[in-house]
Amino acid sequence: MSVDDLKQRSEVHENETWKIEDLFSSEDVWKDAYEDLQKRIPEITIYKDRLHEGGDVLLSCLQMDEQLKEKLIPIITYAQLQLATDGTDPLNQARQGQARALIGEYQQAVAFITSEIIALSEEAITSYFEQAPDLHDYETPIQEILKNRPYALSKETEETLAALGEVHDAPFTIYQQSKSSDLTFSPFRDDLDVEYPLSFALYEDKYEFSEKTSVRRNAYEKFIEGLSRYQDTYASTYATEVRKQVITSRLRGYESATDMLLHNQQVSQDAYHRQIDTIYHELAPHMQRFAKLKKRVLELDSMTFADLKAPLDADYNPEITYNESAETILEALKVMGNEYVSVMEKGLYERWVDRADNIGKRTGAFCSSPYGSHPYILITWTNMMRGTFVLAHELGHAGHFYLANKHQRVGSVRPSRYMIEAPSTMNEMLLAQHLIAKSKDKNMKRWVILSLLGTYYHNFVTHLLEGAFQREVYKTAETGITITAQKLNELKYDVLAGFWGDSVTLDDGAALTWMRQPHYYMGLYPYTYSAGLTASTIVSQKIAREGKPAVDKWLSMLKAGGTLEPIELLKQGGVDMSTSEPISQAVNYVGTLVDELEKSF
Structure with a gap:
């Protein structure tokens, strides 16, 4: 089996694909919707410099903005989904470029809404709701805008930043495009000299979980080899994203980029650090026990980073359609x-x-x-x-x-x-x-x-350690230290070593794990996986x-x-995340799972 055996998108059976035509029945219909919206977007500027006139004007403006959003979302989603299914297709790449440009046009056109709402006094906002009762339908987004009042820049500056939206998204776009179409891996062989094709999906969804040690480790070796060729480019891309956030936070008057990103999440510094620190320190002993159990049961010469997802019960690995x-x-x-x-x-x-x-x-x-x-x-x-x-x-x-x-x-x-x-x-x-x-x-x-x-492991280890690493990256950037591949590798290695201790043998390739996920370009996203799993x-x-x-x-x-x-949402759902108690309870539950495994072997 060689890498050439992987299917082209056109060869995939329809039943295995999503029904993209539920968004747009054809490419021509998408193009018509795109062109129609492109013509309609400028119409909202009739409300520019007028939101001080009263509640009815603000209501009409928000209603038109809502209509634009409802048309924009499927257009953008269609482009994103097509690119996700085949990032090598030039048509998909071009369509995604068009979609990003349309987002930029929309953001630039509606930027005045935020600035002008922020400029309104509390008394004016109150009177607007009285003048136009239907404005209560938009109370949530209005209140979200007003929370940003202390950090807003001038109206002209906000509109300029909005116009540069596509540029601001460039680091993430570059990362995704390179990962899907540029980054390739050499095939590898197992201990019987059987050759296997290697891709990102095959490694992360299959080989990493293989019961064969030679498959896991040899696939890992070629996977790291492929990543290492791009580490300097990816480091520059990520450093640009981090620097963007640091500079933006200072311009807006936040104490740090972390404060700015948490403000957008409506989360306090205490909740953020509590989530990372509680799991990092309290879960580590349980996961170290788990790693040592795997090493013993699988009779490994050492527990390497490539072995962490090895099936513990190799004789029982059920398949399912x-x-x-x-x-x-x-x-x-x-x-x-x-x-x-x-x-x-x-x-x-x-x-x-x-x-x-x-x-x-x-x-x-x-x-x-x-x-x-x-x-x-x-x-x-x-x-x-x-x-x-x-x-x-x-x-x-x-x-x-x-x-x-x-x-x-x-x-x-x-x-x-x-x-x-x-x-x-x-x-x-x-x-x-x-x-x-x-x-x-x-x-x-x-x-x-x-x-x-x-x-x-996925949420409390992989993503939590991403969050711990990301926290260190922002701390480093705030001090003015240049973010390079070497620095990122050092920070990631230290986070991994601090968590795993002597239970796992870490090689230099483990440090390149920061290259594998797009979450670093989505604000402080990684740590939230553990918050969600705690609640559930x-x-x-x-x-x-x-x-x-x-x-x-x-x-x-x-x-x-x-x-x-x-x-407040999670309280409504049945859990109070304002203390560390549920986090510790969840970690203790993980400990009981490890206990059960130790008893069964």
């Missing part, structure tokens, strides 16, 4: 009630999911939920049982935003990133509970525990104990969208 996985997920989620399950059924059987593997497809998994349409889930299906948890995770995002889109206006749908991973990991928790309760096979129960630990751990246990009352609270949170700040 997509349809079997779908049935299992639906059974597990029955506890959530008919309304929620019906959304899951649509997602699984009405081609919301793109599960093919082809050249140029984006790695990993994600869910995009455009307002006015159904969600779209990207995953690479490898018939490994672990994929069931990944699929359930992305369906959690889909269910969240399907319900939020249904119950909220477009400007009030998205909550803070701090809690965005709670609905997705809830599905994983419920899936694990179902599998443990259903199975009488001790091997299956042990496999489920291992899968749960895989979920916690606590509430899933409540659902197991209480049933419908706990479910109803959770669903009410999903439907609330972004109408509340994240701590």
